[in-house]
Amino acid sequence: MSSIHSHSKKNQSLTKNQRIVLDLLQNSGEPLKAYFILDSLKKEGLNSPLQVYRALDKLVELGKIHKIESINSFIICNNSNCASNTAFTICERCGKVKEIKNKYLKDSVSDLVKDNQLEITRYNLEFYVLCKSCKIN
Amino acid sequence: MSSIHSHSKKNQSLTKNQRIVLDLLQNSGEPLKAYFILDSLKKEGLNSPLQVYRALDKLVELGKIHKIESINSFIICNNSNCASNTAFTICERCGKVKEIKNKYLKDSVSDLVKDNQLEITRYNLEFYVLCKSCKIN
DNA sequence: ACCTCTAATGTTATACTATTACATATGTAA
DNA sequence: TTACATATGTAATAGTATAACATTAGAGGT
Numbered sequence: 001m002s003s004i005h006s007h008s009k010k011n012q013s014l015t016k017n018q019r020i021v022l023d024l025l026q027n028s029g030e031p032l033k034a035y036f037i038l039d040s041l042k043k044e045g046l047n048s049p050l051q052v053y054r055a056l057d058k059l060v061e062l063g064k065i066h067k068i069e070s071i072n073s074f075i076i077c078n079n080s081n082c083a084s085n086t087a088f089t090i091c092e093r094c095g096k097v098k099e100i101k102n103k104y105l106k107d108s109v110s111d112l113v114k115d116n117q118l119e120i121t122r123y124n125l126e127f128y129v130l131c132k133s134c135k136i137n
Numbered sequence: 138m139s140s141i142h143s144h145s146k147k148n149q150s151l152t153k154n155q156r157i158v159l160d161l162l163q164n165s166g167e168p169l170k171a172y173f174i175l176d177s178l179k180k181e182g183l184n185s186p187l188q189v190y191r192a193l194d195k196l197v198e199l200g201k202i203h204k205i206e207s208i209n210s211f212i213i214c215n216n217s218n219c220a221s222n223t224a225f226t227i228c229e230r231c232g233k234v235k236e237i238k239n240k241y242l243k244d245s246v247s248d249l250v251k252d253n254q255l256e257i258t259r260y261n262l263e264f265y266v267l268c269k270s271c272k273i274n
Numbered sequence: 275a276c277c278t279c280t281a282a283t284g285t286t287a288t289a290c291t292a293t294t295a296c297a298t299a300t301g302t303a304a
Numbered sequence: 305t306t307a308c309a310t311a312t313g314t315a316a317t318a319g320t321a322t323a324a325c326a327t328t329a330g331a332g333g334t
Contacts, residue, residue, distance in 0.1 A: 129256050
């Protein structure tokens with residue numbers, strides 16, 4: 001299932017470290033911590049925290065992953081191009097994290113920006129919730 | 138202007154450690170880091186990180202201060218009763234932090250909640266901005 | 275090809291942030 | 305008073321992240 005990618009100048013391919021970190025986050029789908037990533041990828045050749053953090057930094061910069069500040073974890077981006085803007089729900093009971101992506105949030109934020117005359121460059125929104133399955137049980 | 142009876146009623150129930158940490162944050166008005174607080178209050182008898190973190194935890198729980206997750210810092214609460222909900226702007230250039238407090242934000246969040254059928258227990262919103270003075274220069 | 279510049283790598287050491295564990299003390303209510 | 309919850313003090317340790325330095329790999333221009 002591998003395909004040949006055509007890379008433009010701006011869309012350069014990932015390096016080995018960046019790729020294996022991204023792959024791990026992609027396959028996991030849930031937020032992972034830097035040192036967990038390090039442990040998981042020891043066999044792939046990652047030896048030091050810095051290698052992980054550098055890959056994570058780059059991937060965040062590229063908008064491919066997000067950092068969830070309140071739990072010091074990183075998660076694959078589920079939107080196509082949210083850049084550095086992030087909005088998550090985090091279940092207070094089970095810790096499950098979901099990325100919020102809807103037009104309504106965008107509108108709310110834009111309105112908020114206008115209302116406060118803010119020049120918002122990016123945002124990080126963390127909503128603590130009781131998720132559906134935890135609400136039932 | 139100093140008086141032995143100068144403690145306001147709402148802070149009476151705090152313990153000594155909680156009080157000196159709160160006072161420092163109140164007088165500072167800007168976000169402070171735990172170990173900075175520790176250093177600042179060595180002369181008041183604070184000796185270990187744990188003493189600081191315990192005081193901070195309690196003050197957060199009481200809604201008197203907030204933690205700003207993305208900078209691992211704590212700031213005095215500027216609202217009267219926002220409990221565990223926090224919304225801040227953080228200047229990307231100078232690092233200045235301001236707490237957002239207006240009805241509009243509340244409305245935006247409530248609408249968002251309805252729209253997503255979320256049961257939000259609390260939230261932490263961090264908006265990175267270019268503040269007014271940094272915008273000028 | 276060569277040169278050059280930038281970005282990424284590898285490694286060690288260290289800084290920064292936060293909690294565990296345990297013993298002791300203090301405040302509050304029955 | 306007794307009992308219980310909460311707060312304290314202290315030491316050790318866990319968890320998160322970056323500094324500094326030497327080296328290597330890649331992309332672009334000539």
